[in-house]
Amino acid sequence: MKIMMIIPFDPSTGGGVMRAVKSQETVYRMLGASTETVHASELDRVNLRDYDLIHVHGPLIIGGLMMIRRSGVPAILTVHGWVMDEAITALRMNPMGNFHYIFRIINWILHRLIFIGLIYSAVTTVSEITRARNRLKGVVIHNALITGEVDEAVAECPSAGSAEYLKAVTYVSIGGSKVLSVPRLVRMVEKVNRTSSRNLKLFVFGDVDGHETENIKFMGYRDDFLCHLRSADIMILGYEMSELGYAVLEAGYLGVPVAKFRGEYEELEDGVHGIIAEDDDEMMEKLTEFTENPSLAREWGENLRAHVLKTRSPQVIGEKWRRLIREVTGMSPEATGKG
Template sequence: MRICLLGPNPKEKGGVAKSTLYLAYIYKKILGYNVVWFSSNDVKRADLSKCDIIHSQGPLYFIAMVKLILSRKPKKILTLRGWVLDEAKTFVLGSHNAKEKLRNLLVYILNAINWIMHKLILIPFVYDYVTAVSHITAKKNGVNALVIPNPTICRDSGFPRDYSNHTPKEVLLVTYVSIGGGKVLSIPRLIKTVKLLNKKLESPSINKRVILHIYGKDVPPNIIEAISRIQYVKFLGYVNDYLDRLREADLFLAGYTFPELGHAALEAICAGAPIAKFTEDPKLEEIKDGFNGVLASSDEEMVEKLVNYVLNMNEERRKLLINARDTILKVRNICRVAVMWKTIIRATDCSSRKYKLNMKI
């Protein structure tokens, strides 16, 4: 079985590239398939007719789209890893001058046309299966899709430092922002939360403070400049040793409200930092407040809960981590996800789109 992956450049940074790398590992090392990875932006010389399955890691642009349509023999799978139009819209909102805003608006219009073509032609008539990494991703993109989560590979996962004999005066919070899901737009809320939290913690009876380290990419320069002037908040950009730095963190603070958890948050659980995040509907969340993470609907509620977390960090951290690994990470176990993909691949041998795959995930 020869599977051709169409996705980002293998050397590219970010969540989609990492997800594709994990998928290639599943196909090749666990399921034993022959895997070829093509960059979707450079498929002119790719001979897709030799593939048994073409697996696209997101919407394709014109040349790749034409090559996909003309490759009649291979079965075709589309996986949606992001919110196509929402992410394009985030580029427009993040523009810091009129010229950049106009350019990003044109990109958004082209992305919108491209996505309409996918929904009208490719998804109903070309692709045999469409999958999404979460229910919210399928919903945001307006498609019916089988949900197969991104796998999480924990390396050297352990428990955090023991604070039973003392609690540190300085507590380190980390977060990761990107265009994906519009996480970049959550930075003002994160800064406000840290300011309010430090006001609570500076009282003589507590005498502690928190520092927020913001990692990520695609952050507009004007926002980075604004962050540099804020006390207790540092923007550190995209770093190759992110996982190692997470081991020094006491909590991962997500400023967004959508239920989907990205690689950066999941890796925090691996490294020993529980997740705290905002929500609009707790019923949709994998995080259950006080059980496997911290969940809040407002800034004030989050601050109160984080004060309690800081004051009882040793026992709270251990409890939240154990439960998060037994629930959130268990669903994303790489062997479990491999079984899901094996089911999809086997189903492509049946009568293509006429075959109805009944798989509860």
């Protein structure tokens, strides 16, 4: 089987969508399919009729959609983020600089009203919360974690940790709740440090800036994020979200527990995989307990690693894709493709 994967925009090579696409390429190869991946701006150079399946990783503009329609090839749409939330957040942060997000909003409205039903044979999302926030009917298939890539990335990391403080890491992107969660986390960490006997130092990675203090460090995007993550005592998320993004999956695989707020479709357990709090007061109370007894991190981290390996391995995720591909195309991924 030959599969064409299309990325609708030109994302950062280190961004979540690109990582998901690379993970998907690995899953497809494991299933016996061959893939080619292009950006929407490159569609003019390919003949979509040469493929058995088209897999689009986000909303295309009308030109690309019509090319898929004319090809007659079955197509799947995968939605990775909260389309409207991310666009609205970008406009609030910088209305003039991000004015083009107006067109993304209009395009997504048209997708939900017209394009999805007209163009796609199936829709998938990477989590239940992503499906719900985008108001989609579709199949939830999580991103697979390619553990070999994580192992390779941390192989040369220096040894970790500091006896002087406990290291907490968070990662944020442009999603509204994620960016707005940073001041919340900063306040909580500062309050915890006023009462605990050992300081908790928060390292903030991703698309956000802020005022640094002795215990709050803004790191931006960094190639050595996984090294910092491996050396962390805990990962903290400041938003109510059950979706486990790549950063959380990587933390779990590396044996780093998570502290987060309970989400609508929560899959982690409080006191098993880390801290799952209902509100700020509970989070601060449990973080304070953690600073007094950081040995909890080992057991929590081992449990989270086991959960990630059980639910996000390429083999587990691959079987879900195998079934969906059969439904959409009538073929097994191992089947010989066109051409």
